[in-house]
Amino acid sequence: MKGVKLLAAAVAAASLLLAGWTASAQAEPPTATYRLDLTGLESGMASVTLELGTPSNDLFLGMDEDFGGGLAVDLPSHLRNLKAFTEEGEEIPLSREDNAWHVEKGGALTVEYQVDLSGYRAGTPYLESLSGGPQAWPWFPLLREDMVYLPGYAVFLHPEPLPGEEASLEVVLPEGWQAVLPGENGRGSLYALLQNPVLAGRLAVEERESFILALPESSAPPPGTREEFSSRLHAVLSRAAPLAGGSRGAGAERLRVLLLAHGEGDSIRDAYYPLESYRDTVVLPIPEGANLLSVSCLEAVTRGIVALYLSRSLRLDPDSRWLLEGSAWYLQDLLPYEAGVWGGSIFWDRFSARYDGYLRARENVNLSLSEAGEPGPRTTETASLLACGGAVACAALDAELRARGEFAGDLVSFLSDLADVGESGEPLNNERLNHLLDTRSGIAWRAFFADFIRGRLVMPPSLFSTLKVAPAEPGLLSEEPPSKPSSVSDWILLALAVAVVLLIPFVLEPYTMRPRKPGFLDKKLRDFDRS
Known part of the structure; x- marks a missing residue:
């Protein structure tokens, strides 16, 4: 791989895209300046240079041992050839203490090292089985001939304790490559650098005001398909905006x-694992033959968006983890419906699969939803209980809140308000959630939490059977008065148009906004009554 050294700022101008972690000339020097050299990837390693301004005499450089409770572990073991130099170029001895390296000499400092991008592991047998699947594991670095994917926490050594000052990142790229980096129009905090990935390579990129979409050029569908997917994604993001935090600034980037x-195949399968999120990035592993316009693809992206927004805006106790996971798995199908991307029958079909998954997990796992969210080793069944059971519980909340009228709102407005409550004080546990729901809806939720959240009773379909999934869609009826027909031909055309509109729900029912009070619900209610 012949490398032409291109700094990230230069590539930005040439390639339409390079998010800015580069420092502006007018700003004060950042605390840490990183230089990521990707021109020697044939060795299987990425080279990193870190320049620090004026650290104290007792400087520790560290890297977390794991990420996300076992999604990736033994991260410092991938560092190679670590060296430190003074401003004059004199090498400084480093002493390792656990997962940190101690530098005794103060003053300006340059640190050089390499990162071995192979051999990553997850922390539990269940997560290890998922990470070894045919698709990429989004918590490990991935190196291919035409691209490299690098989670920040796995690449960037950083001062400890983590300072709050800004950092900058420069990238050296092989010829013909471009990169999608954390941040935009300036610098970012060290925390944000560590909590986002870098994607570089021969990429296909779509840019909108609210997001950047990127994937390997070798797997990119035609531009029209990418444009349509971007339009659908934009519609979902608009509906999900209340979850982003609003005035709290969570949606600023x-x-x-x-x-x-990556990997063979053409379908995206559900995989239940902890929904740990990057700070400003949704990463979706897909097979190389995946259809971007499939329901499963937009589901997975929407799930990632909801998890990202809620992870930033909510502080939850482990016992209320079901609310985050359940919201993501429930809203992945509801938000596209409410955004007009697909119809009510698709929502009910997909939610039916969630309910069936919950029943299977409930039968096989002797844990409550509250217990399933506690830290510790997971199995497929436990993870399924938390995701699918959480989705059913969130559907029940949504149905009841909507039934209470405009004052109570719905699940999305409740989650948005929870972010304000959680900004100060202790993380939200089930007891506080119970109290907040009582106050918001005007009814008592104690039995619901006792039976289905802290308890192990099976949630019946009647809890969400009142869910109305077909509100009037804004924009479907114009606010402008229609112009009056002026001739017989105009009247004929109008009559034909009305006939077509009336026929569309019957011809294209799965893709219209008709609610299909679902036959599956009637059947499940009957089955549940007989059981």
């Missing part, structure tokens, strides 16, 4: 959506 196309 442009969202990055990285489609990590």
Whole structure:
């Protein structure tokens, strides 16, 4: 791989895209300046240079041992050839203490090292089985001939304790490559650098005001398909906006959506694992033959968006983890419906699969939803209980809140308000959630939490059977008065148009906004009554 050294700022101008972690000339020097050299990837390693301004005499450089409770572990073991130099070029001894390296000499400092991008592991047998699947594991670095994917926490050594000052990142790229980096129009905090991935390579990129979409060029569908997917994604993001935090600034950065196309296949399967999120990036592993316009693809991206927004805006106790996971798995189908991307029957079909998954998990796992969210080793059944059972519980909340009228709102407005409550004080546990729901809806939720959240009773379909999934869609009826027909031909055309509109729901029912009070619900209610 012949490398032409291109700094990230230069590539930005040439390639339409390079998010800015580069420092502006007028700003004060950043605390940490990183230089990521990707021109020697044939060795299987990425080279990193870190320049620090004026650290104290007792400087520790560290890297977390794991990420996300076992999604990736033994991260410092991938560092190679670590060296430190003074401003004059004199090498400084480093002493390792656990997962940190101690530098005794103060003053300006340059640190050089390499990162071995192979041999990553997850922390539990269940997560290890998922990470070894045919698609990319979004928590490990991925190196291919035409691209490299690098989670920040796995690449960037950082001062400890983590300072709050800004950092800058420069990238050296092989010829013909471009990169999608954290941040935009300036610098970012060290925390944000560590909590987002870098994607570089021969990429296909779509840019919108609210997001950047990128995937490997070799797996990219035609531009028209990417444009349609971007339009659908924009519609979902608009509906999900209340979850982003609003005045809290959680949605200030442009969202990055990285489609990590890798491995054979053409379908995206559900995989239940902890929904740990990057700070400003949704990463979706897909097979190289995946259809971007499939229901499963938009479901997975929407799920990632909801998890990202809620992870930033809510502080939840482990016992209320079901609310985050359940909201993501429930809203992945509801938000596209409410955004007009697909119809009510698709929502009910997909939610039916969630309910069936919950029943299977409930039968096989002797844990409550509250217990399933506690830290510790997971199995497929436990993860399924938390995701599918959480989705059913969130559907029940949504149905009841909507039934209470405009004052109570719905699940999305409730989650948005929870972010304000959680900004101060302790993380939200089930007891506080119970109290907040009582106050908001005007009814008592104690039995619901006792039976189905802390308890192990099976949630019946009657809890969500009142869910009305077909509100009037804004924009379907114009606010402008229609012009009057002026001739017989105009009247004929109008009559034909009305006939077509009336026929469409019957011809294209799965893709219209008709609610299909679902036959599956009637059957499940009957089955549940007989059981």
